[in-house]
Amino acid sequence: MSVPLFEIRNVSKIYGPENTGLVALDNFSWTISQDDARIVTIAGESGSGKSTLGELILRSSRPTRGQILFQGVDIWTFNAAQKRDYFRQVQAVFQDPFGVYNPFYKFQHVFDMVVKNFKLSSSREHARVLIEDALNAVGLNGEEVLGKHPHQLSGGQRQRIMIARAIMLKPKFIVADEPVSMVDASLRASILDVMMKLRDDLGISFLYVTHDLSTAFQVGDDIILLYQGHVVEHGNAEDVISWPQHPYVQLLINSVPKPDPDQRWPGTVELPAEETLRAAGAAGCRFYERCPQRMDRCNSETPPLYDVGDNSHVAACFLYD
Amino acid sequence: MGNEQIVLSVKDLRVYYASRDGDVKACDGVSFDLRRGEILGLVGESGSGKSTATSGILKAITPPGRIVSGQILIDGEDVTEFSDDDMRARRWRKLALIPQSAMNSLNPTMTIHAQIADVIETHEGRQEASALKARILDLFSRVGLPSRIYTMYPHELSGGMKQRVCIAMSIALNPAVVIADEATSALDVVMQRIVAQTILKIKEDLGVSFVMIGHDMGLMAQVVDRIAVMYSGQLIEIADVRHIFQQPAHPYSQMLIESVPSLTERKPLRPSSGITHDPRNPPSGCIFRLRCPHAGEICAQSRPPLVEIRSGQSVACHLWQKNGSEAYVRSAV
Numbered sequence: 001m002s003v004p005l006f007e008i009r010n011v012s013k014i015y016g017p018e019n020t021g022l023v024a025l026d027n028f029s030w031t032i033s034q035d036d037a038r039i040v041t042i043a044g045e046s047g048s049g050k051s052t053l054g055e056l057i058l059r060s061s062r063p064t065r066g067q068i069l070f071q072g073v074d075i076w077t078f079n080a081a082q083k084r085d086y087f088r089q090v091q092a093v094f095q096d097p098f099g100v101y102n103p104f105y106k107f108q109h110v111f112d113m114v115v116k117n118f119k120l121s122s123s124r125e126h127a128r129v130l131i132e133d134a135l136n137a138v139g140l141n142g143e144e145v146l147g148k149h150p151h152q153l154s155g156g157q158r159q160r161i162m163i164a165r166a167i168m169l170k171p172k173f174i175v176a177d178e179p180v181s182m183v184d185a186s187l188r189a190s191i192l193d194v195m196m197k198l199r200d201d202l203g204i205s206f207l208y209v210t211h212d213l214s215t216a217f218q219v220g221d222d223i224i225l226l227y228q229g230h231v232v233e234h235g236n237a238e239d240v241i242s243w244p245q246h247p248y249v250q251l252l253i254n255s256v257p258k259p260d261p262d263q264r265w266p267g268t269v270e271l272p273a274e275e276t277l278r279a280a281g282a283a284g285c286r287f288y289e290r291c292p293q294r295m296d297r298c299n300s301e302t303p304p305l306y307d308v309g310d311n312s313h314v315a316a317c318f319l320y321d
Numbered sequence: 322m323g324n325e326q327i328v329l330s331v332k333d334l335r336v337y338y339a340s341r342d343g344d345v346k347a348c349d350g351v352s353f354d355l356r357r358g359e360i361l362g363l364v365g366e367s368g369s370g371k372s373t374a375t376s377g378i379l380k381a382i383t384p385p386g387r388i389v390s391g392q393i394l395i396d397g398e399d400v401t402e403f404s405d406d407d408m409r410a411r412r413w414r415k416l417a418l419i420p421q422s423a424m425n426s427l428n429p430t431m432t433i434h435a436q437i438a439d440v441i442e443t444h445e446g447r448q449e450a451s452a453l454k455a456r457i458l459d460l461f462s463r464v465g466l467p468s469r470i471y472t473m474y475p476h477e478l479s480g481g482m483k484q485r486v487c488i489a490m491s492i493a494l495n496p497a498v499v500i501a502d503e504a505t506s507a508l509d510v511v512m513q514r515i516v517a518q519t520i521l522k523i524k525e526d527l528g529v530s531f532v533m534i535g536h537d538m539g540l541m542a543q544v545v546d547r548i549a550v551m552y553s554g555q556l557i558e559i560a561d562v563r564h565i566f567q568q569p570a571h572p573y574s575q576m577l578i579e580s581v582p583s584l585t586e587r588k589p590l591r592p593s594s595g596i597t598h599d600p601r602n603p604p605s606g607c608i609f610r611l612r613c614p615h616a617g618e619i620c621a622q623s624r625p626p627l628v629e630i631r632s633g634q635s636v637a638c639h640l641w642q643k644n645g646s647e648a649y650v651r652s653a654v
Contacts, residue, residue, distance in 0.1 A: 045509035046480065152599075155367065184366035185536055185580045211509045214539075214582035241584060255510040257517075257539035259581040261562045264543050268518050269511060 003072040005034045005172055005205065006057070011066035012280075013052050013229075018064065019281035023229040024052040026280075027066070030224070034071075034172070037203040039195060041216035041237060044226035050209045052229075054175045057207065058092055059083075088118060091166035095178040097158035101150040107161055108146040114168050134164040137202070138194045156187030163194055167202065174198075177209040192219045213256055217241045225249050228286035231305065235313030245308040245315040248287045285317070293319060327394075328497045328530050329355035329378070329416075334391035336370075336377045339384075342601045347373040347386070349554040352627075355498060360524060360531040362541040362562070364577065365551035368600065371534050374551070375500050378532075379418060380408045396497055413440055417491035419484075421503040426487060427475040433486055434471045440493050460489040463526065464519050481512035485519055492523060499523075500532045505540065517544050539581045542566055547633075550574050553600065553608045556627065560634035570636035570651070572613050607639065615640060617654030 008031070013024040026049075032040065042050045055061040056068060059075055068075050070086060078086060094100055101110065111131045114120065121127040132142045138160040150158060159179055166174055176195065180188045196219055198204045210216055216223055220237035225246070233246045244250045255265065285291070285298040298318055306320035307313070336348040348370045355361050365371045376382050378393050380400055393400045395415050400408060412418075420426040428436055437457050442448055448456075458468050464485040475483055484504060491499050501520065505513040521544060523529055533545055541548055542562060549559040550571065558571040569575040598604055598611050606623055610616040619639050627637040630649035644650045 045511065185538070185577060187366070189580060213510070214584050217584055218582045218587060238587065252510055253584065255514040256584055257510075257514075257537065257543040258584075259539045259542045259566065259578055261542045261566055265514055265518075269515055 002034050004031045004069075005071065006030070006032045007069040007072075009067045009069065011056060011063045011068060013049075013056060013061065014064040014280045016280075020279045023049075023280045025049040025056070025226075026229045028053065028231065029066075032173075032205055037199045037205045038221040039199055039206045039208055039219055041208045041210060041220035041223040042226065043210055043213060043216055043223060045211060047228070048226040049229040050211075050226055051177055054092070054177050054207060054209050057090065057173075057175055059086075084118075088169045089172045091169060091171040091174050093159070093162045093166055093174060093176045093179050096182055097155045097162060098150075098182070100162060101158065103150050106147055106149055107153075110161070110165055111146070111168065114165055118169060120168065130168060131164075134168040135161075137167055137198065138164045139190065140164065154187060155183045156190050159183055159191050160194060163191070163198075167198060167204070170202070171204060173205050173207070175207045175209070178211070179208075180215060181210070181212065188215065195219060213241060213253060225252070230286050230302075231316060232287065233308075233313075233315045234305070235309065236311045239309055239311060239313050243309065243313075245313070245320065246287075246317050247291050247293050247319075249315070251290075326356050327354045328357045328396060329532070330392075330394040331374070331378065332392040332394070334374060334377050334393065335389040336373050336382055336386055337389050338386045340601060345600045346554045346603070347600075348377060351391075351551070351554075351556045353549050353556060353559055355530050355532060357497075357530055358524065358528045359546040360520070360533055360544060362545035362548040363532055363534045363551065364536055364538065364541060364548060366536060368553070369551040370554040371551050372502060373554075375418075375502060375532065375534060378500065379412070379416065380405075410444075413444055413491075413496060414494045415496055415498065417494070417496040417499045419487050419491045419499060419501040419504045421506065427483060429475055432472050432474055433478075437486075437490050437493055440490055444494055456493075460493055463492070463523065464489045465515070465522075479512075480508055481515055484508065484512075484516050488516070488519055488523065492527060492529060495527070496529065498530050498532065500534070502534045503536075504533070506535065506537070513540065520544065537581075538577050550577065553598070553603065555608050555637065557609065557638070558634075558636045559627070560636075564631070564634040568634075570630055570634060570641060571609075571638050572615055572640070573609050574636075607637075615654065619654050 009029055011028045012026050014021045015024060016022055032038065042053055044050045052061065056063055062076060075086065115127045121130055135142055135145065140157065140160055145153060145161065180191050183191060192215060195206055199206065208216065208220060217237055223235065223237040223240050224231055225233045227248050233240055233244065233249045241253060244253050283302050284300055285303050288294050288298050295318060303316045303318050305314040305316050308315045308320050332352050334348055334351045337344040337346055351374050363371045377388055382388055388401060391401065434457050437460065438453055441453065461468055466482060466485050466489065470478060470482065505516045508516060517540065520531060524531060535541060545562055547559065547561050548565050550557050550573065552573050558565065558574045565574060566578060569578050604611055605621055607620040607625055610620040625637045625639045627635050628641065628649065629635045630641050639654045640651050641649045642652055
């Protein structure tokens with residue numbers, strides 16, 4: 001077995017003092033292999049730390065504790081050449097397909113800059129072929145889009161152009177932070193479909209950051225659920241969504257609205273009147289105050305991950321102790 | 322149904338935006354009624370005109386936009402005739418808005434209670450302090466907010482709580498109609514469910530009618546009584562929620578319902594084909610025909626009228642034709 005593509009070792013990100021600050025991500029470990037391309041979903045409510053993980057991988061934020069190894073090397077020990085190589089192999093697609101482009105430039109410019117900055121080609125003709133190939137991979141063609149300005153295309157088309165720009169570099173890994181949440185429902189499938197094709201045809205792995213469990217279920221291979229910076233459940237996407245074990249994940253999945261007026265939400269959800277965020281150093285389950293099945297020990301001990309099913313399906317809950 | 326059952330009636334509303342290359346018909350002949358005590362879902366993708374239609378209802382269209390024609394009757398009064406002052410006097414009292422982004426619509430420098438008091442006192446004049454406080458606390462309890470937030474500032478609340486503050490504010494003056502513009506889109510599923518629960522409770526308790534704007538058909542199925550579907554400025558289907566989910570009559574409604582990903586069955590994604598037209602240059606005939614898998618010759622020739630194909634379901638599509646003098650049936654065009 002070769003060196004893993006990514007190895008994330010006990011990474012924590014804490015804002016403020018180490019013990020009393022707020023945890024964005026707590027003691028997170030995860031490995032992704034070189035050979036087996038996967039779409040890994042990281043899900044949770046806003047503030048759960050899912051975007052923090054993306055930021056840490058993209059080096060826009062430095063872990064408070066722990067290490068992120070890329071092909072065996074800590075990403076914070078990179079020299080300039082390694083850094084350049086890293087960003088050739090690791091790319092990002094962001095949430096907002098409207099704000100990401102400079103409205104004054106045509107899409108041709110977006111691609112020309114990639115060719116120039118990463119010295120992808122020395123001839124115009126060859127560059128043109130590279131651009132066309134990347135656009136074809138996302139179901140677009142140069143003639144249709146390169147001469148256009150951002151406002152002339154739909155959100156779905158713009159988001160696919162972001163992906164085309166990323167794949168020109170032939171990356172191994174793409175961080176996709178809520179890539180479909182601002183795109184219309186009827187156009188979402190086109191983007192998710194592109195992600196699956198890139199995984200299968202080009203062997204690109206994705207970190208799919210989202211709060212939408214139903215698209216995670218449709219395209220994700222694995223899923224990691226976070227609550228206040230802690231992993232609450234992790235496993236194969238189909239297993240986790242079909243048989244959720246953690247009370248928080250059960251509540252989440254029950255709350256996804258079903259497109260059927262005869263199957264409305266059962267019962268009502270109550271929120272605690274007071275909810276405080278636990279400080280970084282504090283023990284106890286983060287979901288304690290909202291949990292319908294809480295026990296005394298949940299308030300004083302932090303639950304570790306227990307095995308709850310096949311294919312390394314784990315959940316952080318004392319119910320499975 | 323008697324007229325007293327209709328609290329808001331929109332008749333042939335046209336709102337156009339002037340552009341260098343001619344008018345963009347953002348809302349092109351939209352008509353619908355809102356019944357007393359119902360929640361009507363208004364769905365469509367971005368650019369479909371759902372927000373323009375509601376800005377029209379609120380008389381909040383600014384240049385280059387203009388209301389070209391149409392009537393908007395609230396409790397029988399045509400608001401298109403109103404002066405700005407007349408309209409201002411009726412906002413909040415007759416017609417209130419829950420904005421899309423609660424995060425940005427509260428004043429960050431005012432406490433929660435001061436903002437709600439401001440709405441009440443602007444319209445009803447100075448109030449006695451203890452009565453005002455009791456009234457605000459009553460609003461909090463209606464939307465499930467704890468009384469401790471009375472003296473808090475917006476940044477101290479979560480997104481779901483801020484959204485409920487906006488709901489409390491919208492019902493402060495007992496309006497007949499509340500428009501909720503994508504009120505839950507920015508929230509995660511649990512918060513979304515709590516805000517939706519709050520809207521349902523307000524509807525039950527106070528008999529307020531809601532127009533709920535959104536694009537999530539799953540959420541619509543959970544909350545609304547009827548659904549109106551817009552595409553590129555036109556209303557293409559309006560139906561009882563059960564009817565439209567059982568049998569969406571318009572191919573676009575069908576596409577919207579099918580695009581809700583399932584949580585129980587993994588099935589291949591079906592990216593929609595066809596192109597979205599340039600709004601300055603709409604196709605002839607049916608507005609949806611460039612993306613429609615069933616489009617035929619007649620679709621390029623004439624715009625299909627909105628017809629009632631069965632009780633509680635109307636659609637604007639040439640696929641539906643009268644079978645002799647009897648019922649409407651779906652056939653190929």
